[in-house]
Amino acid sequence: MASSTSTMSQAVTGGAAAGAGAKARSVRPLRxxxxxxxxxxxxxxxAGLFLVxxxxxxxxxPVALKALIDQGLVSSDPGERVLALRGHFFALFGVGAALGVFSALRFYMVTWLGERITADLRxxxxxxxxxQSPQFFETTQTGEVLSRLTTDTTLVQTVVGxxxxxxxxxxxxxxxxxxxxxxxNPVVMAQVLGILVLVVLPALWFGRKVRSLSRASQDRVADSSAIAAEVLNAVPVVQSYTQEAREAQRFDESTARAFATAVRRTRMRAGLVAFIITATFGALLWGLYQGTQAVIRGEISAGHLGQTVVYVILLVSSVAVLAEVWGDLLRAAGASERLMELLATxxxxxxxARPRALAAAPIGSRVSLRDVVFRYPSRPLTPALDGVTxxxxxxxxxxxxxxxxAGKSTVFQLLLRYYDTQGGTVAIDGVPVREADLGALRSRIGLVPQDSVIFSTSAMENIRYGRPEASDDEVIAAARAAHADTFIRALPEGYASFLGERGVRLSGGQRQRISIARAILKNAPLLLLDEATSALDSESERAVQAxxxxxxxxxxxxxxxxRLGTVMHADRIVVxxxxxxxDSGTHTELLARSGLYQRLAASQFSDAQAMAVNDA
Known part of the structure; x- marks a missing residue:
């Protein structure tokens, strides 16, 4: 599994290499x-019936047109000619009306299918x-994934719809x-078919080139999306270092590469279209010329020639449209290939397959890490945890x-089973996390990360994210417990207030209290707090700590x-x-014997404070 994910990540982030190395040269990925x-x-x-x-x-x-010319114009009696013409024109109108109805129904059905299938694909x-596990996102840019969700699926929609x-x-x-x-005209058309066969071979060569360049073009667009997503999520940092011009230049260079690749693809596709249309016209004009010679020799009628002309026009226009469609299919094949790669990950x-049930935890979960060895996939030579118990x-x-x-956050990630260990066992309530159902495992863990995550919705829905089925009263109770109720009610629309993307309308401390309220609402038997009070001022910290x-x-x-001051009264401190x-022990024990803990304490407390804390 890990190797397949690594392979996918390389394909996703390979950029130019991925485009240049695309080997598929057909529309097979559309399967x-x-x-x-x-x-x-x-x-x-x-849709197929309406299309046919x-x-x-x-x-x-053309058949109706032939009848109009040969039968509606040949009568010598003017009255009969008028009646015949009227009948034939009504017949032609009937054909046109039927064509309009079938075309409208076909358009509706295929457009519906295009929209529905694209939505399903997205x-x-x-x-x-x-x-996907965090391992996937270690090597995959968010902008690349967004490009596949938008640009690639739009190309698929164009083809299907x-x-x-x-x-x-x-x-x-x-x-x-x-x-x-x-x-x-069997003899003439036999000659034309022979010429058309010669048209197909060069067209295939053009098609392969267009296919490869289409994949490369999509990769370049994805590169630009990745840069934009990264920078837009870090605008304050970009502006604080006055790097706006540099980032704009970097994006400009990326879009220039995308444009250059698109121009090469367009040039090749234009050559494909020009070749097919020119060659086909040449072949069919030869057939038309032979038809006019047949009329001159008296072998066919004028109506027959008119019919032939319309069929020639239909054939030429169909080939021209098919040349365009073939180019669209090749581009969509490249997009489908990228989407299928993502879905295959x-x-x-x-x-x-057969998860073990987690025992009830009425007074909290039991946690056990035994001889745990773990290395991040992106840093396989550096152990993040080495024999931790x-x-x-x-x-x-x-x-x-x-x-x-030191490996503190890694412990949390292993408990949540974002990664699997290379050695040792991580267990919750006596069940190794590898053997538990992921949903059941994570449902009994409440997490308050150091960097609070706020979604682009209301304060009520942000807190309710901890337990979607919770009532409004339960949400408000959780907010009160996290000392968030007061500032939420002070917002323009109270709990219904929109908090902005990533909570930009809130202070750091307010975002943290929303995150704490979310964890409280979840009411899980195991709480993981990643310095949950780090973003709070002193007054708020005391309230939230309570x-x-x-x-x-x-x-x-x-x-x-x-900050050691927040955990001095913990049952145990693991260094x-x-x-x-x-080392492991209480705050007092560690101050007395642990050199590392003493250095950590000395960096945060003055000697007097340390003595006071020690006496406490």
Whole structure:
């Protein structure tokens, strides 16, 4: 699994290499859309019937035209001629009306299918991506994924909702016109068919080039999207370092590369269209010339020639449209290939086929890490945890402290099973996390990250994210417990106030209290607090710490602490350094014996404060 994810990540982020290395040279990747078409087989059949109806109606027009010329214009009696012409024109109008009805029905059905299938495809890709483990996002840019969700699916929509229908319609029309021409002028059309075969071979070469360049073009667009997504999420930093011009230049260079690739693709596609149309016109004009010679020799009638002219026009126009459609199909094949690559990615973190049930945890979960060895996939030579053993009894509060990079956050990620260990066991309530259902495992863990995540919705819905089925009263109660109720009610629309993208309308402390309220509402037996009070001022910190103390009752709590003052009264403090547990004990015990803990304390407290804390 890990290797497949790595391969996918390289394909996603390879940029130019991915484009240049695209080997598929056909529309075969479009077959990946078949599972999305199957649920709508009935509508596809209807669309096909309307399509065939429109094509056949078009093919009937030259026959009606022949009858008009040969029968409506030959009578010597003016009265009979007027009646005959009137009848033939009514027949032609009937053909036109039928064509209009069939075309309208075809347009509606294929447009509906295009919109519906594209929506299903977007939903499938998005649902698949959000299930990927953090390992996937270590090497995959968000902008790349967004490009596939938007640009690539739009190309697929163009094919399913328009180009494919036009291609099928013109294929039926072209083949029908060709058959009629062969029937009416077999010798001439045999010569034309021979010439057309010679047209196909160069067209295939052009098509392969267009296919490769289409994939490369999509990759370049994705590169630009990735840059834009990254910079727009960091605008304050960009502006604080006055790098606006540099970032604009970087984006400009990326779009220039995308434009250059698109120009090469367009040039090649234009050459394909020009070659096919020119060669086809030449072949069919030869057939038309032979037809006019046949009229001069008296072998066919004027109406027969008119019929032949219309069929020639239909055939030429069909081939011209098919040349355009073929280019669209090649571009959509490149987009489909990229989407199918994404859908084929399998996360290495999945629920087992037969998960073990987690025992009830009335007073909090039991947590156990035994001889855990873990290396991040992006840093396989550097152990993040090396032989770590930590046991936490139900209801205990245990703090993890240590310098940056000691492995504190890694412990949280392994408990949530964002990654799997390379050695040792991580268990909750006696069940190794590998053997538990992912949903059941994560449902009993409440997380308050250091960087609070606020969604672009109301304050009420942001808190309710912790338990979507919670009532408004339960949401408000959680907000009060997190000391967030007062500032929420002070917002223009109270709990219904829109908080902006990433909570830009709130201060850092307010965002943190929303996040804490969300975790309190979830009411999980295990709380993971990643320095939950780091963004608060002193007054707010005291209030929220009191709320957390209340929330931690009856459940197990693991706290990552950068400020030792927030965890002095924890049941136990575990000191980590370079991925190893170097000591464990109470604040007082560690001050007395742990050199690393003493250095950490000395960096945060004055000697007098340290003495006071020690005496406490």
């Amino acid at each position: 990946g859309l078949l599972p999305f078409l199957k649920p709508y087989r009935g509508r596809i059949v209807l 109806g429109a094509a056949l109606t078009t093919l009937v027009f 939903n499938a890709v998005y649902a698949h991506v959000v299930k 328009s180009s494919l229908s036009m291609g099928l319609r013109n294929t039926v029309m072209g083949l029908g016109a060709l058959v009629m021409l062969v029937i009416t 399998r996360s290495p973190i999945e629920s087992p 930590i046991d936490v009894e139900p209801g205990q509060t245990v703090a993890l402290v240590g310098p940056s990079g 709320a957390l103390d209340e929330a931690m009752r009856g459940r197990t709590t693991l706290v990552i602490a950068h 980590l350094d370079a991925g190893r547990v170097v």
